[in-house]
Amino acid sequence: MAKVVVVTSGKGGVGKTTSTAALGVALAKLGQNVVIIDFDVGLRNLDLVMGAERRVVYDFINVTQGVAKLSQALIRDKRLDRLALLPASQTRDKDALTEEGVLSVITSLRKMFDWVICDSPAGIERGATLAMRFADEAIIVTNPEVSSVRDSDRIIGILDAKTVRAERGDRVAKHLLITRYDQARAARGEMLTIDDVLEILSTPLLGIVPESEEVLRASNLGAPVTFNNPGSGPARAYFDAARRLLGEDIEMTIPTDKQTLFGKLFGRRAA
Amino acid sequence: MSVIQPGQSTRFVCRSYMAVVLAPEPPLVDWVTDIEQRIKGAGAFLVGSPVVLDLSAVKLSQSAIAHLVAELDHRGVRVMGLENTDPATAGAGLPPLVRASRGAATAIDAVNPPKAEPKVEPRPKPTTLLLEEPVRSGQSIFFPDGDVTVLGSVGSGAELVAGGSIHVYGALRGRAMAGSNGNTRARIFCSKIEAELLAIDGYYMTAESMDKGLRHRPVQAWLEGNELKITALD
Numbered sequence: 001m002a003k004v005v006v007v008t009s010g011k012g013g014v015g016k017t018t019s020t021a022a023l024g025v026a027l028a029k030l031g032q033n034v035v036i037i038d039f040d041v042g043l044r045n046l047d048l049v050m051g052a053e054r055r056v057v058y059d060f061i062n063v064t065q066g067v068a069k070l071s072q073a074l075i076r077d078k079r080l081d082r083l084a085l086l087p088a089s090q091t092r093d094k095d096a097l098t099e100e101g102v103l104s105v106i107t108s109l110r111k112m113f114d115w116v117i118c119d120s121p122a123g124i125e126r127g128a129t130l131a132m133r134f135a136d137e138a139i140i141v142t143n144p145e146v147s148s149v150r151d152s153d154r155i156i157g158i159l160d161a162k163t164v165r166a167e168r169g170d171r172v173a174k175h176l177l178i179t180r181y182d183q184a185r186a187a188r189g190e191m192l193t194i195d196d197v198l199e200i201l202s203t204p205l206l207g208i209v210p211e212s213e214e215v216l217r218a219s220n221l222g223a224p225v226t227f228n229n230p231g232s233g234p235a236r237a238y239f240d241a242a243r244r245l246l247g248e249d250i251e252m253t254i255p256t257d258k259q260t261l262f263g264k265l266f267g268r269r270a271a
Numbered sequence: 272m273s274v275i276q277p278g279q280s281t282r283f284v285c286r287s288y289m290a291v292v293l294a295p296e297p298p299l300v301d302w303v304t305d306i307e308q309r310i311k312g313a314g315a316f317l318v319g320s321p322v323v324l325d326l327s328a329v330k331l332s333q334s335a336i337a338h339l340v341a342e343l344d345h346r347g348v349r350v351m352g353l354e355n356t357d358p359a360t361a362g363a364g365l366p367p368l369v370r371a372s373r374g375a376a377t378a379i380d381a382v383n384p385p386k387a388e389p390k391v392e393p394r395p396k397p398t399t400l401l402l403e404e405p406v407r408s409g410q411s412i413f414f415p416d417g418d419v420t421v422l423g424s425v426g427s428g429a430e431l432v433a434g435g436s437i438h439v440y441g442a443l444r445g446r447a448m449a450g451s452n453g454n455t456r457a458r459i460f461c462s463k464i465e466a467e468l469l470a471i472d473g474y475y476m477t478a479e480s481m482d483k484g485l486r487h488r489p490v491q492a493w494l495e496g497n498e499l500k501i502t503a504l505d
Binding site: 202 | 404405407409423424426
């Protein structure tokens, strides 16, 4: 039975697209059939992060409007054939999305994949509400700072009100993914601690992704960190999160980038 | 055949069901044709659902009623009861007479004069609203009829408005406005105060003017004259 997961946050720039791509790759590497959908119509990014920007011919909107078949719009990843991307349209805006169109695409994808991961745009408007509309589960991406946490709280309220599951009296399972976590800054009180965030949001934790240059480097290369540097701290955090999504019970840690002795000795001088 | 043993109790249960009421109008032939058309169109829900015939607009003999019921049955409409017809016309093989719970003085009444029905008091409105889930940022709870109790927390940017008192068993981070209907005796209780604003009967206090020493502690707030007071509960 396929699972539809929305990756959402309310606030922009917290790492929704990065996390969608990294988790999609991690799940596919763990043997799952995965499709990731970009719901950010007009401001698409997922194709860039996945390194597929030169292969986009048809997009999500084309499929919902019947211009193209779903199989024509899906882009199979060249590195992992269990992973596919459904890109957003860059020339349209969110009004081009209709509930019926989204439902028909998601219904078809449910039959083809184990995981349908919807990368939500920021905000609480049409794009974001349609991205979560048919979700079975939600990953709420939060940075450990007050504005991000409050926006996440808002999004959780909307997940409990405006999804099909909520309207049926059912629940959308919610998971909290804390990204850009800097232990040193949290210890100095410059950032909310994990406990603060969990206390405010009272939502189970899926993972803690440390702040790392690896993430930015990977995004710029068009290869999610789980591809580019699977041994790095953030990649290991995403792999753990993916295993937890699959139901494994894994101890919660904050993986950090391993620094070699060489790096420690010469890192400062090189910088 | 089963025999009821002495001492064995039989349980009778009364239940209410929803039924569709059809009111035939003369000429009956045209009416039946019309129903047939409707079933073909959007009226397919009639097929298989319980139907009551309201015969107030037509005067039919027992055999005519039997014919009409058979005609409808033939089209998939199952008549489970008759309403507003002379009890004399009802008989063997016909659906029983029923009476809607409200309205319609019927022929039945002439035979069995209705007993004085016990007056049903309107059920009193609940005076407490219990919320088992946290109130999230951006949500607004408005309950002018009484108290609001929240088992979880009230998020920053959330809003509670109650005619009575407000009880929050988690942290109160949003706004809480009690006594919104002019109830000066309403109070606000919470197990951890980080509220943005507290108000009782319109007299309010923002986070800035609250005693810093009370933050994160369980408190209650009440109105003394025109002044909002807060004190720790621990």
